Amino acid sequence: MPAQDGPRTRSASIWDVARVAGVSQQTVSRVINGKARVSEATRARVLEVIAELGYRPNRLAQALAGGPVRSVTVLTSDTALYGAAATLRGMEEAARTAGFSVGISVLERDSAQADIALRLNRPGEAVMVIAFDDAGVRALRALPADVPVAAAVERRPDDGPDDPWQAWLDDRAAAAHATRYLLGLGHRTVHYVAIPSSTSVLPQRTQGWQEALRAAGRPVPEPLTGGWSPRSGYLAVRSLLADRSVTAVLCGNDDLALGVMRAAREAGRDIPGDLSVVGFDDSPPSAYLNPSLTTVRLDFEGLGRACFGLLHRRLDPQNAPAVPAWSEPELIVRESSGPAPA
Amino acid sequence: MPAQDGPRTRSASIWDVARVAGVSQQTVSRVINGKARVSEATRARVLEVIAELGYRPNRLAQALAGGPVRSVTVLTSDTALYGAAATLRGMEEAARTAGFSVGISVLERDSAQADIALRLNRPGEAVMVIAFDDAGVRALRALPADVPVAAAVERRPDDGPDDPWQAWLDDRAAAAHATRYLLGLGHRTVHYVAIPSSTSVLPQRTQGWQEALRAAGRPVPEPLTGGWSPRSGYLAVRSLLADRSVTAVLCGNDDLALGVMRAAREAGRDIPGDLSVVGFDDSPPSAYLNPSLTTVRLDFEGLGRACFGLLHRRLDPQNAPAVPAWSEPELIVRESSGPAPA
DNA sequence: GATCGCGATGTTATCGGTAACTCTTCTCTG
DNA sequence: CAGAGAAGAGTTACCGATAACATCGCGATC
Numbered sequence: 001m002p003a004q005d006g007p008r009t010r011s012a013s014i015w016d017v018a019r020v021a022g023v024s025q026q027t028v029s030r031v032i033n034g035k036a037r038v039s040e041a042t043r044a045r046v047l048e049v050i051a052e053l054g055y056r057p058n059r060l061a062q063a064l065a066g067g068p069v070r071s072v073t074v075l076t077s078d079t080a081l082y083g084a085a086a087t088l089r090g091m092e093e094a095a096r097t098a099g100f101s102v103g104i105s106v107l108e109r110d111s112a113q114a115d116i117a118l119r120l121n122r123p124g125e126a127v128m129v130i131a132f133d134d135a136g137v138r139a140l141r142a143l144p145a146d147v148p149v150a151a152a153v154e155r156r157p158d159d160g161p162d163d164p165w166q167a168w169l170d171d172r173a174a175a176a177h178a179t180r181y182l183l184g185l186g187h188r189t190v191h192y193v194a195i196p197s198s199t200s201v202l203p204q205r206t207q208g209w210q211e212a213l214r215a216a217g218r219p220v221p222e223p224l225t226g227g228w229s230p231r232s233g234y235l236a237v238r239s240l241l242a243d244r245s246v247t248a249v250l251c252g253n254d255d256l257a258l259g260v261m262r263a264a265r266e267a268g269r270d271i272p273g274d275l276s277v278v279g280f281d282d283s284p285p286s287a288y289l290n291p292s293l294t295t296v297r298l299d300f301e302g303l304g305r306a307c308f309g310l311l312h313r314r315l316d317p318q319n320a321p322a323v324p325a326w327s328e329p330e331l332i333v334r335e336s337s338g339p340a341p342a
Numbered sequence: 343m344p345a346q347d348g349p350r351t352r353s354a355s356i357w358d359v360a361r362v363a364g365v366s367q368q369t370v371s372r373v374i375n376g377k378a379r380v381s382e383a384t385r386a387r388v389l390e391v392i393a394e395l396g397y398r399p400n401r402l403a404q405a406l407a408g409g410p411v412r413s414v415t416v417l418t419s420d421t422a423l424y425g426a427a428a429t430l431r432g433m434e435e436a437a438r439t440a441g442f443s444v445g446i447s448v449l450e451r452d453s454a455q456a457d458i459a460l461r462l463n464r465p466g467e468a469v470m471v472i473a474f475d476d477a478g479v480r481a482l483r484a485l486p487a488d489v490p491v492a493a494a495v496e497r498r499p500d501d502g503p504d505d506p507w508q509a510w511l512d513d514r515a516a517a518a519h520a521t522r523y524l525l526g527l528g529h530r531t532v533h534y535v536a537i538p539s540s541t542s543v544l545p546q547r548t549q550g551w552q553e554a555l556r557a558a559g560r561p562v563p564e565p566l567t568g569g570w571s572p573r574s575g576y577l578a579v580r581s582l583l584a585d586r587s588v589t590a591v592l593c594g595n596d597d598l599a600l601g602v603m604r605a606a607r608e609a610g611r612d613i614p615g616d617l618s619v620v621g622f623d624d625s626p627p628s629a630y631l632n633p634s635l636t637t638v639r640l641d642f643e644g645l646g647r648a649c650f651g652l653l654h655r656r657l658d659p660q661n662a663p664a665v666p667a668w669s670e671p672e673l674i675v676r677e678s679s680g681p682a683p684a
Numbered sequence: 685g686a687t688c689g690c691g692a693t694g695t696t697a698t699c700g701g702t703a704a705c706t707c708t709t710c711t712c713t714g
Numbered sequence: 715c716a717g718a719g720a721a722g723a724g725t726t727a728c729c730g731a732t733a734a735c736a737t738c739g740c741g742a743t744c
Contacts, residue, residue, distance in 0.1 A: 011465035011488075013700055024724045029702065037721055059463040060402045061700035064729050071463075073443075079431055080626065089421055092448055101415075101463055103445045106434055121401040121413075121443055122730090123353035146353075230630040258630040265632060284422065288572040288600040290607060290632040355730055366694045371732060379691055403730035406699050464700090 012053040021049040032057055033067075059101060069126050069148070069315050072308070073103035073119065075139045076130035081228055082254070082283040083300050084130050087152050090304020091128055094324075098312060107135040113142035120147070126315060128152070128307055137198045150311035152303050155204045165314055167307045167326075174296045174329035175208030178250055178278050180216070181331055186340035187248035187276065189218045193226045193236050193260060195252030195280075205252055205280065226256045233259025241267040247275055247340050254279035254286050257293055261336070272338030282332055291335035302326030354395040363391040374399055375409075401443065411468050411490075411657050414650070415445035415461065417481045418472035423570055424596070424625040425642050426472050429494050432646020433470055436666075440654060449477040455484035462489070468657060470494070470649055479540045492653035494645050497546045507656055509649045509668075516638045516671035517550030520592055520620050522558070523673055528682035529590035529618065531560045535568045535578050535602060537594030537622075547594055547622065568598045575601030583609040589617055589682050596621035596628050596637055603631070603678065614680030624674055633677035644668025 014032075018025040023042060030036050031046040038046075049055075059070060072095055079085045088104070095102045105119040116139050120127070129140045129151040140151050150165045155172075182190045190213065197203040202210075206223050213220045224236040233256030240246055241263055251257040257279035261271060269275045271291055279286060282297035302324070309323035356374075360367040365384060372378050373388040380388075391397075401412060414437050421427045430446070437444045447461040458481050462469070471482045471493040482493050492507045497514075524532045532555065539545040544552075548565050555562045566578040575598030582588055583605055593599040599621035603613060611617045613633055621628060621637035628635040644666070651665030 015700080025701085026703090026725080027723060030723090033702085036723095039722060042722080054459075056459060056462075056465065058406070058465070058700050060406050061464075061729090062702075064400070064402045064406055064731085065700075065702040066729065067702055079427065085421065085427060089448070092446060096447060096461075101445055101447070101461070103443055104434060105438060105443070106431070117398060119438075119443070122403075123398070123400070230627065234630075255627070258627055261632065262630050285572065285597070285600055285627050285631075288576075288604050289627075290603065357730080367730090368695080368732085369693060372693090375732085378693095381692060384692080400730050403699090404732075406701090407730075407732040408699065409732060 012055040014055070014057070017046065017049050017053060017055050020053065021046045063122070070099060071101045071103065071121075072126045072128055072311060073105060073121070074128045074130065075105055075107055075116070075119065075136070077107045077109070077133050077135040078228075079106060081132075082281055083132055083298070086300035087130050087132075087304040087307070090301035090306075091130075091152075091308050092304075093301070094305040094308035098308070100308075107139050109135055111135060111139070113138065116142040117144060124148075126311060128311055130304075131198065133196060133198050148311065148314050150307050150314060152307045154198045165310050167303055167310060169298050169300075169303055169326075169329055171204035171298075171329070172208035172211075174298070174331075175205040175250070175280070176212040177208075177329070178280075178296050178331055179209045179212035181333075182248040182250065182276060182278060182337065183212070183216050183218065185248075185276065185338065188245070188340070189213060189221060190248045190250050191221050191237075191240065191246055192223045193233055193249060193251045193256050194223045195226060195228060195256065209250055226252060226259075228253065228255060230255045230259035230262070233257065234263045235259070238263045238267075241269055241275070244274070248278075248337075249275065250278045250280075252280055254281045254283040254293060254295055257295070257336075258289070261289070261291075261293075271336050274341055276337035276340075278337055286332075287334065289336075294334045294337040295332055297327075297330045297332050299327035299329075354397040356397070356399070359388065359391050359395060359397050362395065363388045405464070412441060413443045413445065413463075414468045414470055414653060415447060415463070416470045416472065417447055417449055417458070417461065417478070419449045419451070419475050419477040420570075421448060423474075424623055425474055425640070428642035429472050429474075429646040429649070432643035432648075433472075433494075433650050434646075435643070436647040436650035440650070442650075449481050451477055453477060453481070455480065458484040459486060466490070468653060470653055472646075473540065475538060475540050490653065490656050492649050492656060494649045496540045507652050509645055509652060511640050511642075511645055511668075511671055513546035513640075513671070514550035514553075516640070516673075517547040517592070517622075518554040519550075519671070520622075520638050520673055521551045521554035523675075524590040524592065524618060524620060524679065525554070525558050525560065527590075527618065527680065530587070530682070531555060531563060532590045532592050533563050533579075533582065533588055534565045535575055535591060535593045535598050536565045537568060537570060537598065545594075551592055568594060568601075570595065570597060572597045572601035572604070575599065576605045577601070580605045580609075583611055583617070586616070590620075590679075591617065592620045592622075594622055596623045596625040596635060599635055599637070599678075600631070603633075603635075613678050616683055618679035618682075620679055628674075629676065631678075636676045636679040637674055639669075639672045639674050641669035641671075 014025050014028050017028045030038050076084050092102050127149045131137045131140045131151050131153045153166050153168050179190050192209045226232045226236045237260050279293045279295035282295045286293040286295050303326050306326045312320040356367050356370050360370045372380050418426050434444050469491045473479045473482045473493050473495045495508050495510050521532050534551045568574045568578045579602050606617050621635045624637045624639035628637050645668050648668045654662040
């Protein structure tokens, strides 16, 4: 094969296509976007040349010139956490399927508000925020008013009307359900190890747990404050487990439950004989733990897909497909929970 | 507050800054990029106006006009897997810190080669590939020659010189080390449950395991073929565990080990009394499993950061900082492994 | 004192597209 | 048969930057 013809083979632009096809560059643009009226013959010819030249529109140029938005940036905090990671997966998949390119920017715990605008490639860039924790919620607030945004949030805001561009899982009902399940097994009450709150008010999971206890007329213990990690769960309950009257612990996520189970082992408590442990999220290892973990399955991926659906609708109300539904939380009963000890 | 002055407040462009500062738009560009010589007075004046107007350069326009590359797209397969997810985190962190915006595109198992170019925002876009599995390796091969790419790969290629733009972990030595560790505990031999290979040749982990056995003059069992999930590990070893002479199992990743441990429980084998299980990756739950898992810790995040370092160097050999080093694999001994049964 | 050289800026072209407006043809009415 | 209306395609401006080239002073050299 002979050397390349030119000094540098720059890949084909819309002009090259136009020249080869013998039409104006604008006509090529029309064909690409399937917009205005172009004769069938011309369209075919242009498509042919596009294929022949291997032409791909430059998305940067399209965006710059004010074409339809085809990119999103996801703002998320720590993707090591299952919920955020799974939501991100759902968002990415939905966006990619819809032909969007997706950017990602991780929020550090202490990232400043002013920092947020810097993460966008251009003013008015479309954004999705995973706002399950404080950093996410702050980022959501810090976004300039002119950016089209959709968010996956922990909770529906109590005050004012719902923001139509937010999606959430019904953590509250799920926590209440899990609590009722434990009470139904004969436990006198249920203790709760909380994940950090994304807001100043009572988190949804904590609230659901409390309501279920109150509704059943049971004592409401002080919730234990955990972090996100197994270690924090371990530390939070270590002292509590000396008290044999504690027979049921609900955890804000599966990682906390992991730590709680280890603390139980060390305290000589048998699960589920002496102690029932229930997690939240149904992270992948849960089913294979020893004992396998009873937990609340949350459809984070579905939530992520729905969140993109909202954004898509916001960007293009005419043509965007319906926002996909996501599954309700579901209690998955496994080995870690059982009847209260006699 | 009165209504906004104009019909629509479009955010400041380089022209607005130039006009307000009383200089040409080119001078503003010079200041932004700190490039050519601009008098100190002018520079100060321009910076002042930039701050005043809250001006942020439009990165799309910068890229279009041929400015320095400040964005990367990461091609990765299933981010539900710990290795890929952690590597991605490292890449994103390093890229963001260096002022790059990062895009992400997940490769489906069967994504076509032709599909790859479509994922790039423009021809010649910088790319990082996480090529631990087949989909990743195929994507790496499918990339056009003109895209600057750096990759995190499973193994150093056997044939030809090293590709200077690839980074990897020494899986082979790590597997050999873990195998020797088990032999040192008195186990007659070690069985291996493999993760799927990214290449047609023998994967590094399998190879290291085999070499260690051979070097010690021990029998080399047929490696079991697992997938990536706990379930596949469970299925792979279920029949094997009936054989009491099997006392040590090394797993290609921690998820497989999770499945193996469950199979052992069901087979009535005690860990580590009857059976030692060693994983690979040191995924987060490992330390809190019951029993906690002996495993090989791999510095995926460091690998990801290094991979970005390579790319950065490739894009800008003059100014890019040195490529950061990453940690060697390290065997973390926990509860799941112990002396061979008498 | 005129020319040279260079620092500091301004001009103009260009990147690869989209949007709005214009210009031809036809075809359909009246 | 003339004029309106619309389909099909071309022209021109613009998006927000960067790069190459041109210009303007001004001190140094001869």
